Each structure stands twice: as C-alpha cells, then as structure tokens.
Amino acid sequence: MNVIVEIMDILVIEAESSLRRSLEFSLSLIGHAVATASTADDALCQVDDGARAPEFALILLGTPEPAAPNGDAPGDALALCRALRATPGGASSRLLVLAQRHDFATIVAALDAGADGYLGLPLDPSEMRARLAQAEQVRSARPRPAAGGSSATPACDPGEQDVSPQVLAVARGFRVTVDVAGSVAWVDAAAELILGRGSESLIGSSFLTLVHPDDAAGMLRLIAAAADGVLGAEAFDFQLMTASGEWREFDVRATSLLADPGIGAIILEAHDVSHRKAREQQSLWQTVFDPQTGLPHRGAFQLYLNHALARADRRGETVVMMFMDLDDLRQVNEAHGRAAGDQIVIAAAARLRSSLRATDTAARIGDDEFTILLEDVASESEAVAIAERIIREVGAPYDLAGLPSIAISASLGVAFSHPGSRRGPVDLGPDGDSQIDALLRRADMALARAKASGKARWELFSPRPGTRPLQPDPAGMAEAEPLEE
Numbered sequence: 001m002n003v004i005v006e007i008m009d010i011l012v013i014e015a016e017s018s019l020r021r022s023l024e025f026s027l028s029l030i031g032h033a034v035a036t037a038s039t040a041d042d043a044l045c046q047v048d049d050g051a052r053a054p055e056f057a058l059i060l061l062g063t064p065e066p067a068a069p070n071g072d073a074p075g076d077a078l079a080l081c082r083a084l085r086a087t088p089g090g091a092s093s094r095l096l097v098l099a100q101r102h103d104f105a106t107i108v109a110a111l112d113a114g115a116d117g118y119l120g121l122p123l124d125p126s127e128m129r130a131r132l133a134q135a136e137q138v139r140s141a142r143p144r145p146a147a148g149g150s151s152a153t154p155a156c157d158p159g160e161q162d163v164s165p166q167v168l169a170v171a172r173g174f175r176v177t178v179d180v181a182g183s184v185a186w187v188d189a190a191a192e193l194i195l196g197r198g199s200e201s202l203i204g205s206s207f208l209t210l211v212h213p214d215d216a217a218g219m220l221r222l223i224a225a226a227a228d229g230v231l232g233a234e235a236f237d238f239q240l241m242t243a244s245g246e247w248r249e250f251d252v253r254a255t256s257l258l259a260d261p262g263i264g265a266i267i268l269e270a271h272d273v274s275h276r277k278a279r280e281q282q283s284l285w286q287t288v289f290d291p292q293t294g295l296p297h298r299g300a301f302q303l304y305l306n307h308a309l310a311r312a313d314r315r316g317e318t319v320v321m322m323f324m325d326l327d328d329l330r331q332v333n334e335a336h337g338r339a340a341g342d343q344i345v346i347a348a349a350a351r352l353r354s355s356l357r358a359t360d361t362a363a364r365i366g367d368d369e370f371t372i373l374l375e376d377v378a379s380e381s382e383a384v385a386i387a388e389r390i391i392r393e394v395g396a397p398y399d400l401a402g403l404p405s406i407a408i409s410a411s412l413g414v415a416f417s418h419p420g421s422r423r424g425p426v427d428l429g430p431d432g433d434s435q436i437d438a439l440l441r442r443a444d445m446a447l448a449r450a451k452a453s454g455k456a457r458w459e460l461f462s463p464r465p466g467t468r469p470l471q472p473d474p475a476g477m478a479e480a481e482p483l484e485e
Helices: 017-029 040-047 077-085 104-112 125-137 165-172 189-195 213-227 274-288 298-315 329-336 338-355 380-394 432-452
Strands: 009-013 033-037 058-061 094-100 117-121 174-178 184-187 236-241 247-257 265-272 320-326 361-364 369-374 410-416 458-460
Touching: 009 017, 009 040, 017 033, 017 125, 033 040, 040 077, 058 077, 077 094, 077 104, 094 104, 104 117, 117 125, 174 189, 213 236, 213 247, 213 265, 247 274, 298 361, 298 369, 298 432, 320 338, 320 380, 320 432, 329 338, 338 361, 338 369, 338 380, 369 380, 380 410, 380 458, 410 432, 432 458
Parallel strands: 009 033, 009 058, 058 094, 094 117, 410 458
Antiparallel strands: 174 184, 174 265, 236 247, 247 265, 320 369, 320 410, 361 369
C-alpha cells in the first residue's frame, strides 16, 4: 500500500555530515523542503527565527556538534531537545530523535525531554516513510505561537530561565506507555508535575485507576483501537484523577508503537484542557444567557417560543406570550446612578423567575425589557393570575445598600396563540418565524396599551372578533378591553 506523505518543512540537526546529507537528499527527493544544522546554536537560530514562514512541521534531531567550552549552547541532544521545545518556533513542531533501535534508555530519555518519537538507526527507508506519515497523524496538541513571536501559552525563551517546570509541563502534557490491557510500563516526569503521581506509583499499575468510572470503557476502546491500528490523530476527552482527588478533563491521544522492538507499547499523550473547556462553556453560556441576570437572551427565547408553538400545534393547545417592562427605570438611573439601576434589574429578574412556574420561561431582551412564555395554561384566568403575581412581586419596593427604599413598578402585555396557528390563519403569516413575530408584536401592543393606561398593570391583547384563544372565561376577561390590531 502506498503511503501518501504531506509535503512539510523539515529541519535536520546532525553533526555527522554523511548522515546529514543522506537525510537531506532523501527528504528533498520526495518533495519536502529541508533545512539542515550541525550545531545547537544554528538549530535554535533557525527554529526561533520569527521571519520563517511556515514553521518547521518536523524536526529530526541527531547529535549536534559538541558545545564550545563556556558556551551558551546546549551540550547534547537531550538538552537541545528541551531547548527546542522551549522556543516559540519549536513548541508545536513534530520532533523525532535519531537513535539506535534497541537503545531503549535513550529513546525514553528523549521522550522525557520532549521528543514525540524516534527514527531508528541505521536508517530504514520504509520506516522513515512511515515516520513521515505519522508526523501529521500523531502531532502533539501543543499551542502554536501567536503572531509576533509570542507564545499563546506560557513557554520558555532560551534567555529566560525563570519559567517554572510546572508551566512547561502543563503546556506540553504528559506521556505514559501502556500495554494492550492498560498496564503502565513507563511515565515521563511531567506526569508527576501535572497529576502529582510519580513513576513509582504508576508503573505496574493499570492506567484505568486514574480514569473516571464513566470513562473507563472509552479508555479501553481507545487502547484497543490504537493496538488495532485504526486511530487517526483525533484526541478524546477523559476525566483523570490527580493525587489530590480532583477530577480534571484531559485530551488523550493514543499512538501504537507495539511493532517497534525498542518500545513495544502504546503511547498515551494527555493534555489538561480543564481551563480551556471551562472557558468554552462560559463563552457558550454567554451566547445563550444574559450574564447579569442569568436569563436567556432574545435569540434563545425565540427558539424556546418556536418549539413551544410547534408543541402547541401538535396538541391543539395554546401558549401565552407576555412582554414586561420596568416602569421609569431611567429616573432611578438619573437619581441614584446606573449601578443602582443595574441592581434593580438583577433583583427584578430574580423576582420574575420566582413568580413563574417551573415550566415557564423568562428572558431579558433589553435593559429593562423581559419576555415570558407560559405553556399548559388551562384558562385565561390562570394566565391573568400569573400576570398579577408578577406585577405584585416585581413592583414591591427595592432596598439597596446605602439607599432609601426605591419603588418601581412593572407593566405587562399578554397575548395568546391560536391552536394550530403555525399552519394559519392567513393573517399570522405562512411560516413559524412569522408566527413568532406576530405573537411578539401582539404582546408588545398590549404592553403599550398598559403603559398608556397608567402603568403598573397588565393588558390582554384580544384577537379578531369571532375568535377566542381559550375557552370563555368572563372572570378572567373582566378587566381586559378589546384591542384593535
């Protein structure tokens, strides 16, 4: 089977000229863009060159020339590996160390120093092709540096020696090797910094002891898929326990090196994504909910309303739509400041929420404007009772710290949908969106009538003559006057 290799920018670091030229020739022959370096200084200069575009996708690290006495360059391959990983340009490159096939100690030390794997010596063309194909498939999830040469996450600059190992470890993640049953054979030093567990407590134990019970079956499937060679580069989320007993979320990738006689195991690479996931959840929450009151935004409310109308149509039922506005909030802002007005809005939203049933939905659509959706309403009188409770609760005086009691009222406009309204009548429009617009417009018209009639009250929008949204309920309609649309 032919292996299709993506064209990459590759850096070869090797002091021995014949090996360096052989690699350069072989890689260039199949189309890769190859740069070479024989010294650590030259390698670091090329990797950390902010003018390079694109960055090196793959670095092949052999043995650099010995460092000059009293020089600043790293003195051996492992030290250079760490230095490369600490530079913005080398943080996200795939890095393979050139090593003798059965030199397990060197291979493990290279992995611990930040390498992603190794390329066996003497070189085997088929193995090199496979390693190149893996370069994209098992590329680490290290953050790429931001524009201008600064890293998106804390990283170590060769001239800055004060970055803690914990910061570097969390940025790089940790690795363990396991057999097909999940038994740990080796762990890198970063595991102790990230999980608080060293090699003495992990080697010989099952990696599943770190995995949340809900994720254990998924971890076994991941290891089995790696052993069967059916995995790509995708990462899977798992909860792992730290030594303190805290569950944290990790992206875990599995790479099978079972066929490599020097390793004969599966490498699990885990990156702590708990903070990123929390930020994503917060960002998603803010797209749906108002951060000040915790109520849904306008867009989310319209989605709820659309679903409610669809359910009502299927069941031949009615939904109730309300518009609520806080009366004279501007005067509060002018007299006591915007902060006082914000406190009243937050408190009013809490009172509104407590005035509703568990199945009702409220949303904030403006500074002092709210919408309410009621489902499963049996009669007009039930909707009216909820409207009156909202006006009573929201309109109670507000006691704010350092201020006298502030009285502010609320006005409500109420409208009803018709059973089957999403399929007609014609005046409500041909589709669901126009049904939503019509219902919102009617509730808004009823609110305008309530504001014009003295505020601190509710008004019911009456449909066209000859139609009734619910069963006749004279008691509930006693205060409502017909409105012309």
